Amino acid sequence: MAERIRNFNAGPATLPLPVLEEIRSELKNFRGSGMSILEVSHRSKWFDDVIEDAKARITRLLNLDERYKVLFLQGGASMQFAMVPMNFLSENDHADYVNTGTWSTKAVKEAEIQGKRVNVVASSEDRNFCYIPKNIRPTPGAAFMHITTNNTIKGTQYHFLPDSGGAPLVADMSSDILCRPTDVSRFGLIYAGAQKNLGPAGVTLAVIRQDMLDRVPDTLPTMLKYTTAADKNSMFNTPPCFAIYVVGLVLKWIEETIGGLGAMEARNKKKADTIYGYLDSTDFYNATADPDSRSWMNVTFRLPGEDLEKKFVAEALENGLGGLKGHRSVGGCRASIYNAMDPEGVDELVAFMKEFEKKNG
């Protein structure tokens, strides 16, 4: 096998090669410290530079005003499913959730486990979550509306922001954060596990509007309060230093190599158009998501029969194209083409798909 494959895994996912090169180059001696980034104290100026740089880059890329704080947490989106209702939903309040797939369903479940009042105001479960609902109607007085902006497993993505009736949006953006410019002003909280579009597994980015912090009950365990990370600059205790460092390198790559989120949007749109354009031109492959809800990040498709799908995944890997198997809960095929996937990788995939169709169609 070649030194590197094209990695279409859904997460952990491919990283920009220059990021891996940079990690490698300074792994034994981080910027003159005489220590690895794996070894420097989180209370040192070395790490302080790392975390401040990462925060500044997020602030620039998302165009955050002074109301927003950038936090680095642990536990992935699944921990956020629990923390969101714990922090923002008091006994007498209720929240609106939109259910667009596996992860939204889990978010609802974690609120319900806590006995919180949740209204599922819209769902696409009727058609196995192959679309984003259009008629999303908020309930009056909801504390927030929770959405999952991209659905990794089902291959759907919001291309609009729903009417939340004035309530702040709370969004799981684990699989599409920074894929294009985002108007953050309507969001009270955005959270994202890093391992898809931001870096390696092991750190969760949170962007929180400070008025949300006023809702946090004093009675929560310290590590489960957003106020703890906000007050202590994400360093109440030792943070996942290395993962934050790699996220910083990915952010630098977005800003300095790609040229920011406008350029990232153009690049991602081109990749999505290339693969969906091909899928729409043939009957051999079938895209599973409705056209207006298709994800730019996770392209889900079927072949005529499961045996052919298995053969496709195996032969693709032999050709240096890895991770194309669909999620175990839905089957089929999936190409995850996050920010770090080069357009050339998508071109190679489409060329292989054409060849495979020719031989097996």
Added chain:
Amino acid sequence: MAERIRNFNAGPATLPLPVLEEIRSELKNFRGSGMSILEVSHRSKWFDDVIEDAKARITRLLNLDERYKVLFLQGGASMQFAMVPMNFLSENDHADYVNTGTWSTKAVKEAEIQGKRVNVVASSEDRNFCYIPKNIRPTPGAAFMHITTNNTIKGTQYHFLPDSGGAPLVADMSSDILCRPTDVSRFGLIYAGAQKNLGPAGVTLAVIRQDMLDRVPDTLPTMLKYTTAADKNSMFNTPPCFAIYVVGLVLKWIEETIGGLGAMEARNKKKADTIYGYLDSTDFYNATADPDSRSWMNVTFRLPGEDLEKKFVAEALENGLGGLKGHRSVGGCRASIYNAMDPEGVDELVAFMKEFEKKNG
């Protein structure tokens, strides 16, 4: 500055150089996968091998029988302070805690925040935590007894196991796990943030006796139940893959390079004897912990005056000896000499200390 310094930081802390070399050598192509370990799916055979190898090594090193499960969690010891009472202490039960410093105090606080009944059965607060209490008397019927086996900030360590009246011990071993052979049979739970003796920041090892899992209430949020990690092999959601991988490499180094925990104990004892032996031979430096409670991992000491301490820390760094400043809450100096610190590093430190005394004594 030289390529690498001797790193006496308390955590994140020094790692074995062969571990850094191995990470570097396979960073772009992990064991023929064509992907970085930062990019491989946690559902892949590549990562499965990593986590199973790490679990097997912990099982061998701690001589665990089939009652114990090895888990990898997130959030550090601070998250465990919250999870322990949440999982193991029902409304009608009470638990015993021994307070030996900053971290024990925090553990007690997190139980109390939840309204749990906690008895502090012994404390060394009367002398600023410079010793481990001897007369630890359990209360009848305690659900568990919580101890902090090594106190990073105060430089003390248990060299015995307290009488817990038959209750399982629950131990924060963040800063001395695997420093020597341990009889695990009295422990219901051992937990340890990795960033001192095990690897990089970002993963928490937990070793749990399965009967403890029977106590876990169904009503807890999914990510906060030990049963979730136990049932899902620490992969309910994406684990901190890279940190687990590095922990695995450190464990391999302990087994295959050092020769196991017996050899590790001899090595650590020698390092501790070298530095405490010198501290006891001079009046210029003063070890702060009582002799029978001294930590093998964190050696805390004072010089005659804070100005001299500042000078000591600065000149040490100029001589390639870093991280010798005491914790900001106590001042003074501290040399953390965890598993990964070579005996040669301690020899170099003592040589510098002698030289410094000669010039300034």
